[in-house]
Structure formats: structure tokens, C-alpha cells
Amino acid sequence: MNCYCGEDLAFRDCCGRYISGSQLAPTAEALMRSRYSAFKVGNADYLLASLHPSKRASESRESLEQSFANTQWCSLRILSRRNGQSGQTAGEVEFVAFYRSGEEIGQLHERSRFVCENNQWLYSDGDMLPALKLGRNDECWCGSGLKLKKCHPD
Numbered sequence: 844m845n846c847y848c849g850e851d852l853a854f855r856d857c858c859g860r861y862i863s864g865s866q867l868a869p870t871a872e873a874l875m876r877s878r879y880s881a882f883k884v885g886n887a888d889y890l891l892a893s894l895h896p897s898k899r900a901s902e903s904r905e906s907l908e909q910s911f912a913n914t915q916w917c918s919l920r921i922l923s924r925r926n927g928q929s930g931q932t933a934g935e936v937e938f939v940a941f942y943r944s945g946e947e948i949g950q951l952h953e954r955s956r957f958v959c960e961n962n963q964w965l966y967s968d969g970d971m972l973p974a975l976k977l978g979r980n981d982e983c984w985c986g987s988g989l990k991l992k993k994c995h996p997d
């Protein structure tokens with residue numbers, strides 16, 4: 844069974860280790876993946892704790908909990924990464940996350956910035972990027988692993 848973040852590992856051996864607090868995410872990408880999984884499992888505490896302290900005032904538990912109720916995250920794709928390795932102090936991860944909100948399929952395409960303080964990676968902020976256009980031969984947004992044309996033939 845894959846982790847919510849799409850890695851070929853069980854949740855407890857992947858993002859679950861970081862969300863439970865038993866280990867610190869070793870890289871910016873691991874933190875990013877675990878934040879995606881925290882949205883899947885509805886863990887506002889982890890999302891707040893993994894946010895840089897200077898940004899916590901702009902995020903509220905209420906708005907996170909509302910988003911858990913309204914948004915169903917379908918799949919995550921990491922598109923690129925810069926730095927963010929263990930021993931470094933900053934990194935960037937570009938990703939696209941597909942979601943369903945009511946009848947609508949949407950995507951969050953973002954280049955996120957992370958900083959590492961006291962061995963702990965934290966999400967700082969990010970730039971929203973234009974939505975990706977999916978072709979029929981691209982992997983489906985729903986996380987099935989199938990090509991779009993095979994997954995939802997018209």
C-alpha cells in the first residue's frame with residue numbers, strides 16, 4: 844500500500860513517522876510530502892507545527908479544519924527540487940497537488956520554500972504557478988497511476 848504522498852511505502856514508514864513526531868523530516872521534500880499527507884489525514888497540529896513560526900499567524904486551525912471538510916486531496920506529484928537536503932538550510936520544492944471540491948477538480952501548482960532551523964525543516968512560503976494542462980497520455984489527476992485516457996475514457 845502506498846503512502847498518501849504517493850511514495851511506495853506504507854504511511855507509517857513514510858509520512859506517518861514525521862506526522863507522529865517520532866522522527867524529523869530529513870529533507871525539504873520529505874517535509875512537503877508529510878504536509879500533503881497531513882492534509883489527507885486532517886492533522887491541523889502538524890500543519891501548524893511544520894509552518895515557520897513567522898507564518899503561523901496567517902494560518903488558523905479553523906480554516907485548516909474547514910479545508911479538510913471541503914477539499915478532498917487526490918494525488919501529489921513532485922515536479923522539481925532545489926537544495927533542501929539534509930545539512931542544508933534552505934530548499935525549494937515544486938509540486939502539483941490535485942483535489943476535488945464538490946464537483947470541481949482543481950490543482951495547486953506551487954513552488955514552496957522551506958528553511959531548516961535546529962535540524963527541523965519548516966515550510967516558509969510559496970509562489971502559486973499556473974495550472975498544468977494534462978494531456979490524455981499524462982497520469983490521471985485522481986492518483987490511480989493510469990493514463991488519463993484509460994482512467995476516465997469519454
Ligand SMILES: [Zn+2]
Pocket residue numbers: 846847848849850854857858859876877880
Ligand atoms: Zn509519504
Ligand SMILES: [Zn+2]
Pocket residue numbers: 983984985986987994995
Ligand atoms: Zn483517474
